[in-house]
Amino acid sequence: MRLPWLGNSRKANRQPSSSDIFRTEVIADVPVPERDEAVRFFSRKLVRPGKLRSFSNRDLREIVLACFYLAVAAVLPVSFWEAICGWVSRVRRKRHFRKEYPRYDAAVRAVLGDTVDTQSMFAEELAAIHRRRLTLAAHLVPGRRWSPTIRLEGLESLREALRRGRGAIVWCDQFTAQTIMGKRALHEAGIEGHQVSAEFHGFTPSKFGLHVINPPLVKVENRFLKSRIVFERSDAYQVTIRIQKVLKENGVVLMTNTVYAGSTFAEAAFGEQGWTHLASAPANFASRAGAALFHMATLETVPFRDYRAIVRELGSGPKAAASAGLDKTAKNLALQAGYILSKRDHMLETIKLCPGQMMVWSSAARLTERPTEAAIGDEGA
Numbered sequence: 001m002r003l004p005w006l007g008n009s010r011k012a013n014r015q016p017s018s019s020d021i022f023r024t025e026v027i028a029d030v031p032v033p034e035r036d037e038a039v040r041f042f043s044r045k046l047v048r049p050g051k052l053r054s055f056s057n058r059d060l061r062e063i064v065l066a067c068f069y070l071a072v073a074a075v076l077p078v079s080f081w082e083a084i085c086g087w088v089s090r091v092r093r094k095r096h097f098r099k100e101y102p103r104y105d106a107a108v109r110a111v112l113g114d115t116v117d118t119q120s121m122f123a124e125e126l127a128a129i130h131r132r133r134l135t136l137a138a139h140l141v142p143g144r145r146w147s148p149t150i151r152l153e154g155l156e157s158l159r160e161a162l163r164r165g166r167g168a169i170v171w172c173d174q175f176t177a178q179t180i181m182g183k184r185a186l187h188e189a190g191i192e193g194h195q196v197s198a199e200f201h202g203f204t205p206s207k208f209g210l211h212v213i214n215p216p217l218v219k220v221e222n223r224f225l226k227s228r229i230v231f232e233r234s235d236a237y238q239v240t241i242r243i244q245k246v247l248k249e250n251g252v253v254l255m256t257n258t259v260y261a262g263s264t265f266a267e268a269a270f271g272e273q274g275w276t277h278l279a280s281a282p283a284n285f286a287s288r289a290g291a292a293l294f295h296m297a298t299l300e301t302v303p304f305r306d307y308r309a310i311v312r313e314l315g316s317g318p319k320a321a322a323s324a325g326l327d328k329t330a331k332n333l334a335l336q337a338g339y340i341l342s343k344r345d346h347m348l349e350t351i352k353l354c355p356g357q358m359m360v361w362s363s364a365a366r367l368t369e370r371p372t373e374a375a376i377g378d379e380g381a
Contacts, residue, residue, distance in 0.1 A: 020050040021046075022047060023045050028040075028041050034317055039337040039340050044262075054208060055208045056209075058206070059212075066216070084134075089130045093123065096126060104361060108355070110364035112352070135180055136180060140216055158292075167249070167291040168252050171294060180224075181300075182297075193253070196281075225254075229242055248289070255281060259279050280340070287336055287339070299350070
């Protein structure tokens with residue numbers, strides 16, 4: 001017997017969600033002789049778009065957390081913030097460890113070795129992600145007096161590159177403090193950046209999240225930007241033209257190291273025996289436009305009180321730079337490979353300073369050795 005009020009299942013009526021399906025192919029293995037290693041380039045083509053859910057359980061959690069942290073930022077002094085974020089991060093810690101920790105443990109050990117305490121690092125990352133949410137709330141509360149110390153290293157190198165008149169690309173790593181505090185560091189130093197951003201930038205990729213949850217983050221970031229260049233896969237040509245225009249006008253373009261926005265990416269050895277995947281777009285634009293390319297990472301040295309923003313110019317290597325003059329209009333994979341290895345080196349150096357604040361770890365195995373290549377689409381944050 002079926003009771004009338006149990007006749008329809010709310011779960012059955014939900015709109016199913018699915019991820020985009022991509023076809024990933026190897027383009028080339030490009031050797032870098034002076035490094036005695038090679039960089040593998042991949043193409044990534046969309047085969048079937050995923051179904052976007054209108055609302056998800058994650059949206060509800062994000063709303064609750066946003067309201068909670070707004071109250072914390074408005075009422076409590078800064079000295080309480082770190083402890084509160086640590087406490088909240090422990091609420092669902094067992095679930096995170098059960099579902100996410102095994103892959104995290106394998107990836108981190110492949111990069112940093114077997115002597116690292118990955119359990120402590122994972123717990124630290126969970127707390128850092130909550131500090132990221134509270135940082136957003138602190139910028140949204142009207143009249144909130146919060147003036148942390150932000151130290152920007154490498155500013156003079158960036159200004160020197162702009163004096164050469166070809167623009168600059170700042171290639172940002174996905175540390176928890178980078179999203180807001182990295183942009184704020186450049187803005188307070190007088191650097192007006194143009195951020196290349198995916199449409200679903202924020203905390204949740206649902207329709208409700210796109211229109212309600214994510215806009216506050218975008219609004220806060222835009223305070224510290226000159227403009228935002230929204231990347232749409234169906235209109236990549238227009239985005240490319242706009243980026244090239246900014247560089248021709250000697251502007252600064254900010255790009256985050258995510259591999260799933262563009263159509264190509266690269267793979268390089270990382271640490272002791274791991275592998276990392278890097279977006280090839282920053283290196284491609286730098287090689288074609290002659291713009292300077294910089295690595296950037298922003299770290300919390302003292303949560304909510306002191307931040308360190310590191311900017312370092314990347315080199316392409318002498319042999320790659322010499323060959324670049326042969327064809328400046330086409331993609332030069334040799335030049336890009338040099339840039340990518342330079343970026344890899346700086347990223348590894350920065351990760352060793354604060355590994356618990358890194359949001360994205362690639363894999364202990366090469367992409368071509370995984371059970372399914374489509375797994376690359378789920379990386380990133």
